[in-house]
Amino acid sequence: MRRPERAGRSVRRPRHSRVRAGALAFLLTVAAVLTVSPQPAQAATAITINGSSGGRVFDGVGAISGGGGNSRLLIDYPEPERGEILDYLFKPGYGAAMQIMKVEIGGDTNSTSGAEPSHQHTRGAVNCDRGYEWWMMEQAKARNPNIKLVGLSWGAPGWIGNGNFWSNDSIDYLISWLGCATSHGLTIDYLGGWNERGRDLTWYKNLRSALNSRGYASVQIVASDDFGWGSADDALRDPAFGAAISVYGSHYVCGYRSAQTSCPSSATAINSGKTLWASENGSDDYNGGAPALARGINRDYVDGKMTAYLNWPVIAAVTPNVPWATTGVAVAPQPWSGYYSIGRSTWTMAQTTQFTAPGWRYLDSSSGYLGGNRGNGSFVSLKSPNNRDYSTIIETIDASAAQDLQFTVTGGLSTGTVHVWSTDLRSNNPADHFVRRADLTPANGTFALTVQPGHVYSLTTTTGQGKGTATSPAQGGLALPYSDDFDAYATGREAKYLADHQGSFEVTPCAAGRAGQCIRQMSEQAPIFWTTGHAEPFTLLGDVNWRNYTVSSDVLLEKSGYAQLIGRAGNYNHDGPQNLNAYYLRVADNGSWSIRSNSTAGAQRTLAGGTTAALGTGRWHKLALTVNGSTLTAALDGVTLGSVTDAAWVAGQVGYATGQGVTAQFDNLSITPLAGPAPTGEIRGAGSNRCLDVNGQSQADGSVVQIWDCNGGANQRWTSTSSNQLTVYGSKCLNAPNPTAGARVQITTCNGGAGQQWRINADGTITGLQSGLCLDVTGQGTANGTAVALWACNGGSNQRWIRS
Structure with missing residues (x-):
């Protein structure tokens, strides 16, 4: 997926709220509790909610954890804030109440805003406890046992197929990942191929056979998590491929980062009889993307009969220098302070998820556009498997005036009390988001509602909805000095706050006779990349506002090559080779050293360098990089190598890096502050x-x-x-x-x-x-x-x- 910077801004408009009954007697009964609109509504639009209407089975609305390390910092949050965030994401009747979650099958390579570790860095060496996606799925399941889980690869370790993803190696690799899920007590419901990298029809057929023969016949295959509906066309030409696939999944069906006003699929896809999903959407700000989200959830079904909507991503639990740092339905950038923020997209998603469940059925004749006009907004109706309860979700994002809606309930559906909830997406006030409105009581199966522009409404005969009340603490910086000897972590885990952006840096027993635990770069060869830029392994830690400090660490090269300390790391561009605003101290086994600068444009400069005694391999050395104002100083084993003056970067994180395929260990990280910023x-x-x-x-x-x-x-x-x-x-x-x-x-x-x-x-x-x-x-x-x-x-x- 290409993710250019977002441009343009929405215009704020006045907000109003009004509900109107369909008959004069009912209107007089409820008038005392309603807010009267200052502008007259248009002629009433009639909507019949018909329980006998045909329609497809609803699979859920949710989001993606992965496609770039976007959930990385969440696991490092303290309690109670971590639990509060998870409740807002997954707990029914509390927040976004996600019904389906896709997770990345980590591949040791950057897949947009970070890299996730593989469960199998090298052939046959399976470790089912790496990373945080198992934990994410466990937490989601603990809050909502009915949530559906999907697995998908973006990249993969380079040993697979000698660099060819479409190989039997990758099939074995995916099945071993399913085995890891089982060891965590997790059932994976759906499995994909290779994200946005086309499809190999024979590979999908072989995957289906392997799943069936190895105990995973119930796992449904999604194809092909790319743009468009070519999988449905391929299935016409290759029925065996069609038989292997359960779901056709397409990305950004309404247009990439669009307003999501029009969301078609294809006639071939619709007529195939297969389940259709909008299997990735969004990539928008957690507040600013809410209007598009509201349109897309409804219009994917109205226009294209898609029965699942997956937003990218679940949450932006990343530091603010990382690409797409405010996407998802919430942000959580500071585990050290506990700060988080719940966006309007949470409440937009809740307007569907808290009023439906997978297994409900859409009612086609009770879904469409208000007055037949896209500009007025859209509505979808779904009924429960009990054939009595129903919910109707209405969005009026683009409407210019209030609209009177007259509803008639038929087809065996309940004619009892209708509960109304709404979110004003033109308001920045949280009090206007996910608000319980006055109940409506149908008379002879009819009731009326006046809907205001820029809103999402949910009408339901169900109960149990709610709005979480937990609040975030204030923001705060990560204080210096900071240090970590890594001894407190279990083997295979990631150190606190250390976020990989290429390769995989994880905790292992220290080498060369050193006791305790160290960080090791685990990727032994170039991975199967997902991004177009093939960066070398690097990982970052800390506060983007750190300015003047010395970062030091013990380093051991396991093979010939170089390792690096990073200082003042700022923004980076995931599509370039190591395109990071930062300074580096690079040392190689032959004794060569350099102080370097790089930028998001890939403007790599060697600022100073030379040669010292060979470091060799398998031996520990202490590296230190000091950034103090415009003076940069490198030291090795307590001896200054050299200094240089450069003012390109004034603040940023620290990090570790290696050459491609170079395994190295790091220990005793220390960041010591120097003089504070000048006033x-x-x-x-x-x-x-x-x-x-x-x-x-x-x-x-x-x-x-x-x-x-x-x-x-x-x-x-x-x-x-x-x-x-x-x-x-x-x-x-x-x-x-x-x-x-x-x-x-x-x-x-x-x-x-x-x-x-x-x-x-x-x-x-x-x-x-x-x-x-x-x-x-x-x-x-x-x-x-x-x-x-x-x-x-x-x-x-x-x-x-x-x-x-």
Whole structure:
């Protein structure tokens, strides 16, 4: 899946809420508890909810854990916050209440926002306790025993098929993964092939035969988790392939990162009689993506008869420098502080999942578009297997006015009380999300409801719905000094906060006579990559706001090659070879060393280097990289190798790295802080690496602020004061004269006004105290002169700032 940066913003519109009964007597009865709309509704739209209507069986709405390490930090959260987050994701009647979850079958290679470890790094060496996906599935099942589980590979270790995924090796590999699931008490319901990498029809037929013969006949195969419905066309030409497949799964059926207004499948797919899934969607911000999610869940069925909707991903439990750091239905970027945030997408998903269950059946004649017009919104109706209960989910995302809906219930469905819940997706106020409304009481099987624009509504005869009440603690930075000797972890596990982005770094017994546990890079050859950029193994840890420090670690090379310490690691680009904003200290077994810099554009530079005594293999050495202001210093075994001056990167994480296929061990990680940041200095955009700059070096009140190449000018030197001001030129303050989204910031003479009050947050965002909005580089731009304005905080790299 290609995931370009998101552009564009939604426009806020007024919110209203109103419910209207269908008959005058009923209207008078409930009028006292209803909010009257200030605008007249249009002529009523009639909807019949007919329990006798035909329709497909509903398989569920859920999300994907994987396709890039997006759940990595969740397991490191403390309690009770970890349990609270899991409840919001999986617990019925509490939050998103996911009904289906796809997990990545780890392959030791980056698959968008990280790499997940394989259960079989080398042929035959199976370890069923690696990684966190087993734990994720166990936690999901503990909260919802009925959740359906799906497995899918993005990449794989290089030993499989000598680099050919479509081989018998990969079939054996997948079956061994199913065996691991069994050892964890987990039943996998569905299994896929190779994510978004086409299909080999013979391979799928062989997979079906192998599953049947090795005790997994109940596992259904999904094909081919790619774009389009070519699998259905292939099945017409190859009936044996069609017989092997249970589900045709397609990605981004409404368009990649689109508004999800139109979501067709194909006539061949629909007429095949097979189950159809929208098996990956989303890739959108956990708040901003909610309107598209609301459309897509309904319209996938209305337009294309798809009976499952899988959002990518479940959660963004990653640090903010990682690609797609705010996607999913929630974010959890700080296990050290316990901070998390539940997005509007959680409540959008809940509007379906808390009112249905897999095994319910869609009612085709009771699903469609309001008034036959896509612009008015869509609705779907489903009935329970008891043939009495039903739920209707309505979205009015694009509607421009209130709409009166007149419902008639027939076909043996309950004519009892109808419970109403709604979410206002044009509101940023959590109190407007997943709200229980006044019940409706049908009269002679009829009732009426007035729906407002920009909402999702759920009408149901069921009970048990609810909205979780747990709240997150405040954000906070990861304090220095920080150290880890790795002795507290079991073999095969990942160290706390250490997140792999290529290769696999896991805990193993230390080598060369050293007692205790160490971190080892486990990938012994180039993997079967999923990304187009073939980065070498690296893993990152820590706070993106760490600035001046020494990172040190003991290192042992197991084979000829090099190992690296990483400092000031910032943003990275998963589609390039090691395209990471960072500094590196590289040492090789032959004694060569270098201090290097790299960027997301792949601009690798050697800043300093030389040769020292050969390190050899199988021997322990102590490496240290000091980053202090613009001075970078390398040391080996306590002896300084060299220093150099460079100002490309001013803050970021630490990490380990090796050459491709180089196995190495690391121990006794230590990060020691140096002098804190100066009170006056540059403020750099994390996404652009350009400085907050007063246009034209002007000192006049009203001069606008932009981003520009960092040059040390007085118009780029900002001071954070004890009175919450950001000053420049000594007497001018950063000012937001208009506290609304999209308003450009400027400088004015400091006067203590509300628009001059700012809070610098632990995640690197800068928030206006008056507006609550974030300082934002407009349009996620990176060019010189791009405007800086206020915008709703969304965690994007264009809203994170680094102080020098």
